[in-house]
Every structure is written in structure tokens, then in C-alpha cells.
Amino acid sequence: MSEFLLYLMESALCLSFFYGFYWLFLKNETFFALNRFYLITALLASYAIPLLNLPSPFRTRPVTPVTDAMLSEPAGAAAGFGAGEILLSVYLLGAGFVLLRFGYQLFGLARLILRSGVIRRNGCCFVITQENNTPFSFFNLIFLKRSEFDDNQFHRILTHERVHIKQQHSIDVFIMEIASAFQWFNPFVWPYKKSLKETHEYLADNAVIAQGGDRAEYQLLILEQQVGMKLFEFANNFKHSQIKRRITMMTKNKSKKGARFKLLLILPITCFLLLAFAEPRPVLTSPTLQPVDSGVNPVSFQEKTLSEEQQKKPEQQKKMQVLEKRKAIELKMAQIKEAAENTDDEDKRLELKAAYTKLRLSLKENGVEDDKWIKIKKKTADGEEKVYKIREENMKEVEKLKLMYEKTDDPELKKKIKQKVSDIMEKNAEIVTETYSADQIKNNIKKLETMLKETNDSDKKAKIKEKLVSLYALLEKHP
Numbered sequence: 001m002s003e004f005l006l007y008l009m010e011s012a013l014c015l016s017f018f019y020g021f022y023w024l025f026l027k028n029e030t031f032f033a034l035n036r037f038y039l040i041t042a043l044l045a046s047y048a049i050p051l052l053n054l055p056s057p058f059r060t061r062p063v064t065p066v067t068d069a070m071l072s073e074p075a076g077a078a079a080g081f082g083a084g085e086i087l088l089s090v091y092l093l094g095a096g097f098v099l100l101r102f103g104y105q106l107f108g109l110a111r112l113i114l115r116s117g118v119i120r121r122n123g124c125c126f127v128i129t130q131e132n133n134t135p136f137s138f139f140n141l142i143f144l145k146r147s148e149f150d151d152n153q154f155h156r157i158l159t160h161e162r163v164h165i166k167q168q169h170s171i172d173v174f175i176m177e178i179a180s181a182f183q184w185f186n187p188f189v190w191p192y193k194k195s196l197k198e199t200h201e202y203l204a205d206n207a208v209i210a211q212g213g214d215r216a217e218y219q220l221l222i223l224e225q226q227v228g229m230k231l232f233e234f235a236n237n238f239k240h241s242q243i244k245r246r247i248t249m250m251t252k253n254k255s256k257k258g259a260r261f262k263l264l265l266i267l268p269i270t271c272f273l274l275l276a277f278a279e280p281r282p283v284l285t286s287p288t289l290q291p292v293d294s295g296v297n298p299v300s301f302q303e304k305t306l307s308e309e310q311q312k313k314p315e316q317q318k319k320m321q322v323l324e325k326r327k328a329i330e331l332k333m334a335q336i337k338e339a340a341e342n343t344d345d346e347d348k349r350l351e352l353k354a355a356y357t358k359l360r361l362s363l364k365e366n367g368v369e370d371d372k373w374i375k376i377k378k379k380t381a382d383g384e385e386k387v388y389k390i391r392e393e394n395m396k397e398v399e400k401l402k403l404m405y406e407k408t409d410d411p412e413l414k415k416k417i418k419q420k421v422s423d424i425m426e427k428n429a430e431i432v433t434e435t436y437s438a439d440q441i442k443n444n445i446k447k448l449e450t451m452l453k454e455t456n457d458s459d460k461k462a463k464i465k466e467k468l469v470s471l472y473a474l475l476e477k478h479p
Helices: 002-026 032-051 068-072 083-117 151-166 171-180 189-210 216-224 243-250 256-277 308-312 312-343 347-363 392-407 411-428 440-454 458-475
Strands: 055-062 119-121 124-128 136-138 140-143 279-284 372-377 385-391
Touching: 002 032, 002 083, 002 189, 002 256, 032 151, 032 189, 032 256, 055 256, 083 124, 083 458, 124 256, 136 151, 140 151, 151 171, 151 189, 151 216, 171 189, 189 216, 189 243, 189 279, 216 243, 312 347, 347 458, 372 392, 385 392, 385 411
Parallel strands: 055 279, 124 140
Antiparallel strands: 119 124, 136 140, 372 385
16 A cells, blocks of 8 residues: 555656656747657656666665574564545545546537437548537537638638547547546646647647638637637547637747757656656575574574675575574584483483484474485495495495505504494494485374373383384485
């Protein structure tokens, strides 16, 4: 709603600028066809420019990416009937009144046509009325009271109205009526409408004089039509409120051809309006990173604004955010691991181990890439060859120990290295199994967690916790 009101104000401002230019530079020129083209084009441009949404080369606005936390925030209370709603209601009432008035005039015109009928003669459609109306035309219809004119006067009036029909001035008038309904609050829209109708009359008057009509007699005919006639405001009337200006324009010297170049002065005004209503360029800023839901104390991060260089490289910025999040989670994991190693309480150790495993799983759940896994083949104590899964960092440590083993000749050192490799493989290498799917493992975890809450048996709790730890470890093997 507020955007619509803003659009109306912006289009009104454009219309005011364009009409101000016409009034200063084009109003008194005799390039009537050019003036008509300008007025219609400027009218349409007034409504189009605010809709273009071109990016501004000067202004910027900060934009924060939407996060899950933002989406989960409760919506605010619905706004009441405020100033915006009141302004919109007043605007709609005014626009409705203008449109209703226009509709009433169209209805009166249709009623006049039905009552009088249409006569087609010499390629023209006439509506011969009994009303005391001034001659006028609307689209391809000419309305007049034939008995009141002699042949010479009738010929001039017919020439005048045929110009309106041939140049389709009624389309301009129709567009202007709709535009004035949308812009009824703009004080410039009414003289704009009047100027467009004046231009139509100048074009028709000029055509009558160009076809050999006597200028003085034609001016007298115009004056005779000024008194005692009704008027359809939106139609092209032979009578016009600015009779004096029409007579002045008939006697005015033709404008010099160079005066047409005045129209070029509208270009900087148009550029100014385009820049004034251009959209500020969005500048990305990073949101405050949300804590990881790991069952431990949340880890918070300070909000950081992207530098100009990072704005140009959003992928690099995203990578930096991922690394920061991973470091925070790994720091918490190290704290939990140290606490588990230093406790003698078996229940506490199992809880810490479960929290540690949850944190490791949260790395994947939060889009943070975990350590790379390497699959290797290894024979068990029974001699059966199985596929094991081990982290890349652990495998690198094993490779370093193997190199040390090959380079040394000390039997004691070789024995220690061999034992160290065995310990690493035993603690970190895991058999790759496809016995359960990830969904099945998660369902089993939920069931065991429910059982853990419901039971009071300490021995049963210990067994359930051990099973949970093994299931968490098994879940890590699945993507």
C-alpha cells in the first residue's frame, strides 16, 4: 500500500516537471504536432519512469541475507488503520469520483446517440441533435445541429472536426481522462489536460486555414459559437474555453525551425528523474551467526560487515563464515573431550561423549564440511578382509609413522611405532557397513532417548547410553 502511494507521488512529480518544461519552452511555439507528441509521450513517461527500478550509480543500501533464525522469528502484530490507510482511502474516493464523472459523461453521450441516431454521408458519421450543443466530435462521430449553419460555415466546421477524427484526438482525450483520474490530487494535471485539448484545437484550426478558409470569417465563426451552447467536456469541441488563445495562434508568426531543438532540453530533466527514482544498489552484509543446537552452551559470533573486496567475492566470504563456525564448534568439542578424559564418573563420561558426537554431527547439519574420510582395506584378526573408514588427518599421521618405521633400524622404536599405528587404527578406523539406513538409525536413537527418560534403573540407563553412543558413531558414517 505504501509503495503504491509512493509510486503515485513519484509519477505526479514526473508529470509536474514535464508540464513545467512544456509551459516554459513549448507552449507558445506553433509546432502543434510536435507539442501534441510531446504531451502524450511525457504523460506516458510520467507513469513509466517510477516503475523502471534502474540501479542507482550513486546510492546504496545495506542488505542482510535471510537466515533460518530470521525466518523462525514470530511475525509482529498486524498494523492498525494508520495514516497510510487513511491517505489511500481519500485517494480512492477522489479517483472514484473523477472516474464516475467521466462515466456519467460517456453515458450522456451514448444516450444522445441512441436518441438522435447516426447518419452516414460522404464518408462521415453524423449525429444530428436537437440539443443546444456546440459542434464536436468523438472518435468517428460528428455531433452538430445542421439547421443553424449555412453551407460555408458547415464546410469549415466539418473540416475542423474531420481533422480531429483523422488525427485520432479522441484517443488522446480518453487517455488524458484516465490519467487525470489517477492524478486528480496533482494540481498540474488539470492545466496539462487543458493544454492537450488546446493543441488539438490549434491543429484543427490550422488545417481549416491551410485549406483556403478565410481567417477573419473563421475567427468570427469561432466567436459566434462561444455563447449559448452546451459542452461535452471530454469530447473534441468546436467551441473551446481558450477562444482568445486560438485566435492569437492563428495570427501568430510561424516558429523558426531551430526552435524545435528546445525539445532536446528535456533530456537532462529525464536523466535527473531516472536517477532520482533509481533503486539504491544493495550492499551485502553478513548476519549474526546463530548458535549451533548441540545441547551445550551456544556459541555466538559478532556481526561483521563485508569489505568492498569481499562484496566482490561472495564465495570467499561464505567460506570465511563456514571456517569461523567450524572453529567454534571444534573448540567446544575439544573442551568436551578434555572433560570426558578427566572424569571418573562413567555416566558423566557417556553424556559428554554423546554431546561430543552430536557436535560432530552438527558440523554436517549446519552445512560445514567435516574432515575428509578415506576408505582402506584391512584384515581383521580372523584374516577376513574388510573395508574400514578413517579420517584423512588420522591417515596422514599413520603414513608419517610408517615412514619413520622404514627409516629406523632400532627394534624398540619399531615396536613402539607399530603399537602407535595399531592404536590409531583401533581408535579411529571404523568398519563401513550398510546394515542400517540413516533414517533407521535416527529412529532407533529417538526410541532409546525416550527409553532413557522413562527408566529409573541405573544399569539399564548405562546400557542405553552405550548403545546411543554406538548409534551416534554409526550415524556419522552415513551422508
